[in-house]
Amino acid sequence: xxxxxxxxxxxxxxxxxxxxxxxxxxxxxxxxxxxxxxxxxxxxxxxxxxxxxxxxxxxxxxxxxxxxxxxxxxxxxxxxxxxxxxxxxxxxxxxxxxxxxxxxxxxxxxxxxxxxxxxxxxxxxxxxxxxxxxxxxxxxxxxxxxxxxxxxxxxxxxxxxxxxxxxxxxxxxxxxxxxx
Amino acid sequence: xxxxxxxxxxxxxxxxxxxxxxxxxxxxxxxxxxxxxxxxxxxxxxxxxxxxxxxxxxxxxxxxxxxxxxxxxxxxxxxxxxxxxxxxxxxxx
Numbered sequence: 001x002x003x004x005x006x007x008x009x010x011x012x013x014x015x016x017x018x019x020x021x022x023x024x025x026x027x028x029x030x031x032x033x034x035x036x037x038x039x040x041x042x043x044x045x046x047x048x049x050x051x052x053x054x055x056x057x058x059x060x061x062x063x064x065x066x067x068x069x070x071x072x073x074x075x076x077x078x079x080x081x082x083x084x085x086x087x088x089x090x091x092x093x094x095x096x097x098x099x100x101x102x103x104x105x106x107x108x109x110x111x112x113x114x115x116x117x118x119x120x121x122x123x124x125x126x127x128x129x130x131x132x133x134x135x136x137x138x139x140x141x142x143x144x145x146x147x148x149x150x151x152x153x154x155x156x157x158x159x160x161x162x163x164x165x166x167x168x169x170x171x172x173x174x175x176x177x178x179x180x
Numbered sequence: 181x182x183x184x185x186x187x188x189x190x191x192x193x194x195x196x197x198x199x200x201x202x203x204x205x206x207x208x209x210x211x212x213x214x215x216x217x218x219x220x221x222x223x224x225x226x227x228x229x230x231x232x233x234x235x236x237x238x239x240x241x242x243x244x245x246x247x248x249x250x251x252x253x254x255x256x257x258x259x260x261x262x263x264x265x266x267x268x269x270x271x272x273x
Binding site for chain 2: 004042043044046047049050051052055056061064066067108109112113115116118119120122125126128129134135145155159160161163164165167168172173176177179180
């Protein structure tokens with residue numbers, strides 16, 4: 001099985017330990033620009049690549065939104081208050097009731113998604129594209145994370161492989177990742 | 181996130197409203213959209229345009245042939261600027 005190049009993680013974590021004590025007070029005062037000026041953004045030597053296996057009209061497509069989307073009453077909302085963010089993820093089934101969805105993401109104008117979830121998570125348009133035979137099939141599961149999290153190595157090491165494993169189990173052919 | 185999912189064997193495509201943040205991450209395939217933070221598929225209520233953005237992004241995944249390939253989507257924000265933390269935004273984050 002192909003695997004991501006994790007060689008950046010140890011140097012990142014080292015720099016993160018130096019960055020965090022300086023950044024945390026700024027983040028707590030909501031001085032994000034000042035805090036992230038010195039964030040140890042990882043540097044990558046190469047770009048991963050998995051060839052597409054099926055044409056779009058035969059492909060199973062999954063969505064991943066970073067909007068902090070969750071199902072009211074079924075899921076815990078994301079922890080939007082933690083200064084390091086929240087690295088957990090939520091599963092959104094394709095038959096979810098639109099009215100059951102909400103977002104919790106303090107770093108975006110949440111009212112836009114609340115007015116129209118398709119602005120961040122176009123599941124219903126994807127279903128239209130399946131009916132129009134543009135897309136093969138809408139995946140059973142879609143994915144939501146909180147786009148604000150400072151612990152990039154933890155996301156890469158733990159969260160992304162968990163999501164990828166669920167996508168593989170369902171034989172997803174293409175994942176569309178929609179940051180906010 | 182995108183890099184890792186791709187590396188684990190799932191082809192990925194992404195959208196970005198902030199190329200200066202996206203380019204250093206070296207995502208496998210991506211599309212630049214000129215919409216403001218919080219509304220990556222376009223204005224609320226504009227279903228036709230949102231569906232075009234989605235379709236274009238999915239089709240772009242197939243047009244991109246090399247790792248790191250990028251397309252520019254032609255759409256612009258056609259509503260009042262989004263107000264966030266005291267700033268009026270029509271494009272980017």
